[in-house]
Amino acid sequence: MATSQLQLTNNILNDYVRLLAQRDRDRVSRIEVNKRYYEKTTREREDMSDDEREKLEKIRERKRAYQRDYYAKNKEKIRLKTKLRRLNKDK
Helix, strand or coil: CHHHHHHHHHHHHHHHHHHHHHHHHHHHHHHHHHHHHHHHHHHHHHHCCHHHHHHHHHHHHHHHHHHHHHHHHCHHHHHHHHHHHHHHHHC
16 A cells, blocks of 8 residues: 555656656747847847838837837726736636
């Protein structure tokens, strides 16, 4: 009886260790992907002319402004949706 309990505990621990190792591998691969993307975009940015870089920065600023305005207008609605999502997640 004690041996089967010990085997069961051992199996659970082995599964847990395997899951942790998989999570770490996933995290490392995700970091590598992000690093490659960052290097690629940095190279592309360095190759851009000043006009293209300015154009891209204007687009980004417009996006940020839109997001800021959207959040300011819909702050209460967003807060309520988030609250509802959290309540549903807890169920």
